[in-house]
Amino acid sequence: MLFSDLETERLYLKNISNEDRDFIYNHFSDEVVCRYLYDEEPLTDIQGADDIINFYIQPEPRIQHRWILIRKSDGMKMGTCGYHCWNQNESTVEVGYDLKEEFWGYGYMQEALKEIITFAIDKMHIKEIIACVSIDNQKSIRLVENLGFVISGSYNEIFRGKEYLHHRYSLYHPNESK
Numbered sequence: 443m444l445f446s447d448l449e450t451e452r453l454y455l456k457n458i459s460n461e462d463r464d465f466i467y468n469h470f471s472d473e474v475v476c477r478y479l480y481d482e483e484p485l486t487d488i489q490g491a492d493d494i495i496n497f498y499i500q501p502e503p504r505i506q507h508r509w510i511l512i513r514k515s516d517g518m519k520m521g522t523c524g525y526h527c528w529n530q531n532e533s534t535v536e537v538g539y540d541l542k543e544e545f546w547g548y549g550y551m552q553e554a555l556k557e558i559i560t561f562a563i564d565k566m567h568i569k570e571i572i573a574c575v576s577i578d579n580q581k582s583i584r585l586v587e588n589l590g591f592v593i594s595g596s597y598n599e600i601f602r603g604k605e606y607l608h609h610r611y612s613l614y615h616p617n618e619s620k
Contacts, residue, residue, distance in 0.1 A: 444502055444503070444565060444566070445457060445502065445507045447509075448509065448557050448558065448561060449557075450553045450554065450556070450557050451553065452513060452514055452515070452550065452553060453511055453512060453513060453514060453550060453553060453554055453557075454511075454512040454514060455509035455510070455511060455512075455523070455554060455557060455558070456509060456510045456512055457499075457507075457508075457509060457510075458494075458495055458498045458499065458508040458509065458510055458522070458524075459495070459499065460495055460499075462495065462510055462519070463488065463491050463492065463495060464491075465510065465519045466485075466491040466494050466495060466522075467485055467488050467490065467491035469519075469521065469522070469540070469542065470482075470484060470485045470490065470491065470494065470540075471484050471485040471486065471490075472484070472542065472543075474542075474543045475521075475540050475541070475542060475543070476540075477579075478575075478576045478578065478579040478582065479540065480576065480599045480601035480606050480608075481599070481601070494508075498524070503530075504528075505525075505526065505527060505528040505529075506524065506525060506526040506527070506528065507524045507525050507528075508522050508523070508524035508525075508538075509522065509523055509524055509554070509558065510522055511523060511541070511550060511551075511554050513545075513550070520541055520542055520545045520550060521539065521540050521541035521542055521545065521550075521551065521554075522538075522539065522540055523537070523538065523539035523540075523551065523554050523555060523558055524537070524538060524539075524558070525537055525538070525558070525562070525566075526538060527572075528566065532569075532570075533567055533568050533569040533570065534568065534569065534570045534571075534572060535562055535566065535568050535570075535571055535572070536571075536572045536573070536574065537555065537558070537559075537562075537571050537572065537573050538573075539551055539554070539555060546581065551585060552585060552588060552589065555585070555589055556589065559571060559589065559613065563615050568615065569614065569615045570612050570613070570614050570615070571591075571612070571613040572594075572610060572611065572612055572613075573586045573591055573610075573611040573612075573613075574597075574599075574608050574609075574610055574611070575608060575609055575611060576599070576606055576607070576608050577607045577608065577609060578606070583609070586611045586613075587611075589613065590613055591611035591612060591613045592611060592612060592613075593609045593610070593611055594610050594611065594612035595609070595610040596608065596609050596610065597610065
C-alpha cells in the first residue's frame with residue numbers, strides 16, 4: 443500500500459476510513475469550513491459523507507487520497523488534507539486541505555502539509571505539487587506561500603453561477619527543473 447498513516451510532532455495523519463463518517467459529515471456541513479470550497483455545496487445529509495469517504499478509499503492505485511488530521515494531545519479530529527488529480531506520467535499532484543475554524547492560527551495545517559509534501563516527493567516521486575486557492579482566501583494564500591509555493595497561473599472557478607478568481611500555486615521539487 444502506497445498511502446500510509448503519517449505522524450508529525452503534534453499530529454497523526456490517519457487515512458480516511460468509514461469510521462470517520464460522523465466527523466466528515468460535521469466537517470463538510472460546516473459553512474465556515476466550506477467557505478472557499480467552490481466545487482461542492484456543504485453536506486446536508488450523511489450520504490454525502492459516505493460519498494466523500496468512498497471516493498478516497500478506492501483500491502490503489504488511485505489518483506486521490508485524504509488524511510484526517512488528529513491532534514495527538516487529545517485525539518481531536520481537526521480537519522483533512524490530501525491529494526487529488528495525481529498525474530503519474532507528469533509527476534504532478536494537486537493538494538487540498540481544510541481545517542475547523544477553532545484550530546486556525548496554530549500552525550497545524552502547515553505542519554500537516556510539510557509532512558504530506560515530503561510524502562509526495564519521497565513516496566509518490568512528485569516533481570510539482572499544485573494548490574488552487576481563491577484570491578479571497580488570504581489565510582490559505584499565506585499558508586502556501588510560507589511553504590514555498592509560487593503563483594504559476596490563474597483561472598476562474600464557476601460555482602453557483604458566479605465566477606471566483608483562483609491562483610494556481612506550484613511547489614517544485616528542489617531537484618527538478620520547472
